[in-house]
Amino acid sequence: MKRIWKIGFVLMASASSLASCQNLPSTSEEKTIKIGYLPITHAAPLYYAHAHPEELDDNEHVELVRFGSWIDLMDALNTGRIDGATVLIELAMKAHEKGIDLKAVALGHKDGNAVVVGDDIQKTEDLVGKTVAIPHTLSSHNILLDDMLQASNLAYEAVNVVELPPPEMPSALSEGRISGYIVAEPFGALGVHLNAGHVLYQSEELWPDSLCCALVLRQDFLETYPELAQKLITNYAKGGLALEEHSHYDVHMDYLNIDEDVLELSLEWISYDDLMIEEQDYELLRRRMLELGLSEDPPAYEDFIDTSYLEGRN
Secondary structure, rough: OOOOOOOOOOOOOHHHHHHHHHHOOOOOEEEEEEEEEEEOHHHHEEEEEEOOOOOOOEEEEEEEEEOOOOOOOOOHHHHHOOOEEEEHHHHHHHHHHOOOOOEEEEOEEEEOOOOEEEOOOOOOOHHHHOOEOOOOOHHHHHHHHHHHHHHOOHHHHHOEEEEOOEEEEEHHHOOOOOOOOOOOOOOHHHHOOOOEEEEEHHHHOOOOOOOOEEEEHHHHHHHHOOHHHHHHHHHHHHHHHHHOOOOOOOOHHHHHOHHHEEEEEEHHOOOOOOOOHHHHHHHHHHHHHHHOOOOOOOOHHHEOOOOOOOOOOO
8 A cells, every 4th residue: 555644643551541541431430431523423322322311320421532533543542531432433442452451332323434536427437547535544535545446457556646635525525625525424415515526436245334433432431431331332322222213403403513404415325223243244354454554463353342231231
């Protein structure tokens, strides 16, 4: 793979244990879970869990901490300034590989990672020599790009890959600075809504059941407050089912600065009903990360994935 310009996040394993001791809530008084997120529709079950905390007791609270970039979010997660996050699963896997004890407990969504391209692009081959943006090298979007190129017998190096903050992608496409992008919602729908481009592929056409964003919690938090973690994840799972049955625009709009027409299109592309991280899907992701040189030793399923809370076994 060609080199991609990027800014790495700092994995501070030595600081994590100290930070966790300082930030975990008191067992005898108010208990607050701090969960980080980026304002994307992929984090919607978290929004619902925050807005409908039915499982929590009066002294238990979920505090959502908004971040502007994955780098800042991962730094906060790795150093224990937050207890968990909805995050690109590949970033959390890399952190685990570097010694940060994290557990992925549920998916954030399924599908909803469209390939959006300019109107001059009608097929994958039209992207040869052009610039395509992704949010981070360690992302399913990067793997989806490679899958799309491979399907047309093209090498990864056939396109110029750059990292861009997701909110910049629709305008970059409209201005001709890039020819396409693959990113979390609602930014694909926003590009289509603004007539900056059109959908070339939906993610399920390239990689069925692809893993993308996940709810990840620190192991020290899980060990200290297993019952509180169970309540959070139960509310989270209820949120996924509720969002699948009804769009709940009000929940999204409380956390996203987005036009309702964009949100409506975005939600047509996403499902939230099954948030279990299945072993076969995870193993495919591990293999692809190794093939693309994104990880030297991605964590094994049993070391990184904990489905017991989603199954209600804690």
